[in-house]
Amino acid sequence: MNIEDVLRDTLADMAREEPPPPPERFLRTTLTATGPRRVRRPGMALAAAAAVAVLAAGTVATVRGLSEQTPAPAVSTGPLTRPSGEVTASVERGPGARVIVMEGLRLADVLPRLARASGRPPAEFERAARNGAALGLPDYANGSLEGFAFPGTYEVAPGRSAQEILADMVQRHRSTADQLGLVEGARRLGRGPRDIMIIASIVQAEASSRQDMPKIARTIYNRLDHRPPMMLKMDSPLMYALGKYAVEASADDLRSRSRYNTYRHHGLPPGPIGNPGRDAIEAALRPAPGSWLYYVTVDPRTGATKFAGSDEEYESLLDERKRRIRAES
Template identity: 55%
Template sequence: MNIEDLLRETLSDMAHEEQPPPPDRFVQVRRGRPRGRGLALVAAAAVTAMAVGSTLVSQGLSSSRDVAGQGPGTASVETGRGRITLTVREGLRLSQVLERLSAATGRPQAEFWRAAKDGGALGLPSYARGALEGFAFPGTYEVPSTSSPGEILAAMVTRFNRVAGDGDLVAGARRAGRTPLEILIIASIVQAESADKRDMPKIARVVHNRLDHTPGLRLQLDSTVLYGLGKYGAKASQEDLRSRSPYNTYARRGLPPGPICNPGADAIAAALKPAVGPWLHFVTTDPKRGVTKFAASEAEFLELTKEYRRNLGKAG
């Protein structure tokens, strides 16, 4: 699809759809902020979304280069005069996305952070509460080298809104008894905790089951604790677990206050439609092979923990 076709499609979506969507399906632009749709439209004209979802992103681009020595994530590839390709994989935190976009485009990180704070201009849905974390949709984008940070980020939000609309996120959240933001928070947890996308529906079920359990069970997820502390890794330390952060799901009940990364379509779909099962725990018993197993009882969970420790000893 070329730029003209994308612009024509975007204008058509705004003018009339074959079946009118519910009012909150796509972008809810704040009244008194007309520049929001303007920037989103500019982004649609300037940025061509080449592909989204886990398939292409996980494969990457054969000619992509690592950015700033930080591993696969965002790549910058010249695809023609004055154009570059940006690939953002699922599961990156917003800080990582902005850092990598800065490295790929040569624009200062400060410019991306300023643009990220203007949720109205980016076209964020109202339930985002003005925060971009979770809504910078992963995928591969072809952009003019002159694109501003705001245009690039607005294109990512536009893609999120389209995926959310196609996946019926708002109505699906209502059917699940959650808010759209809660579903996105769950999706971000699923994305962060999944070693294999095939496990996502089961991990989502564990999160839902623990939230719905009477009495409510704390989620007790290292990924949320580490996010709240600005740390990275697979396991939180004992000191980390004593954190007073609102993202400490060992100390606090319920979901953390916001997404902990930017999930892809698979994780969002899993959060909306989790697998059916009684599981209350999951353990990545073999981190090297990415094997995750599930338990419905504390006794089963302890057995999986022992298996994890055995495999960890073999790896050492």
């Protein structure tokens, strides 16, 4: 199968999906009690389809995802961290193929595309993903690959097994975790490394830019540590638990008793909600200093996000957002 066939199949598959993955990565925001909720931006299916780009042989193919005039905005299950809004798939002549896995994708999105790119059965990847010991998962992963299939470029040559491909992703996580001092950094923050990875996955989902990631991480910590206790009240973990890609949680969604429903349960959800990249992990380890409890995408067109430490500041940001929307309508 050549690169054109692979990309055509991928785009066709994604076009048939009800909403585009990764979870809310290409969404605009509306308002919630904690901050904004998302409103879907048009034309995002193509960008989502290219989130895993297959590299097979001999040409360079560019698939434009987000328009540079409408960069992805912030808050709850993450915008792109590539400011150009492009996903580029290039290939070298030879027997091997490679695949690019973008930051923030759910494992449920990654495995079928790895299978397609490698030509191996999806069931082989599903079985391999369940065998955490064989993949070399760290103890703090609790045997689950979600959150630890590190984004990047991987060899998916026909002779490589699903276990080998996934083990490469885990090894890349371990290497990055060592470079960033994940275990030591978590200890300094009074948390475990699994907590850091959960926070990083939420940061990856919520941020519209790398620059916002440390502030979003600090906002999460401030809500977790607030007295009296505050719930996170973020849609992205709940959408993950429900297997949805909706732009916001519905009233029925919010009734879910899942531990991922941060409108009902205090603290972090029980596991990562996607596979964060290096920037998100670093932000979770090194949050910006600040007293923020809220953030609002004040400009839905550009994704500009501002942060608030009080109810009054939050209300002011909501007013700013409303003024911008009125001015642009």
